[in-house]
Amino acid sequence: QVQLVESGGALVQTGGSLRLSCAASGRTIGSYTMGWFRQAPGKEREFVAAINWGGGGTYYADPVKGRFAISRDNAKNTVYLQMNSLKPEDTAVYYCAARRGTAVLSNSGSYEYWGQGTQVTVSS
Numbered sequence: 001q002v003q004l005v006e007s008g009g010a011l012v013q014t015g016g017s018l019r020l021s022c023a024a025s026g027r028t029i030g031s032y033t034m035g036w037f038r039q040a041p042g043k044e045r046e047f048v049a050a051i052n053w054g055g056g057g058t059y060y061a062d063p064v065k066g067r068f069a070i071s072r073d074n075a076k077n078t079v080y081l082q083m084n085s086l087k088p089e090d091t092a093v094y095y096c097a098a099r100r101g102t103a104v105l106s107n108s109g110s111y112e113y114w115g116q117g118t119q120v121t122v123s124s
Helices: none
Strands: 003-007 011-013 018-025 032-039 046-051 058-060 068-073 078-083 092-100 118-123
Touching (some): 018 092, 032 078, 058 068
Antiparallel strands (some): 032 046, 068 078, 092 118
């Protein structure tokens, strides 16, 4: 069993930056692919970014390419999402997720473990 706890969400202005963290416990996440998803009010949960176990493979949703960066520190059992040039449309609850295996996938159904989410609000 893997427990995931997100942190770092906040209220920021358009153009600002935030770094989200996802701390894992229960098991080392070194062999897990990790992902970030988000859900805005009234919308379905959507994929943001994912990173494979070694950190050498990453995958981003088109709306965040060039602005967001996912990384991981397996020694700290933590995954990060650096978010730059934030826009109001980035406002959502951001969730961390984990899946066993090396495939870097965008399908939320492929992820077995989820955190409780952290709120990111970008004001215009």
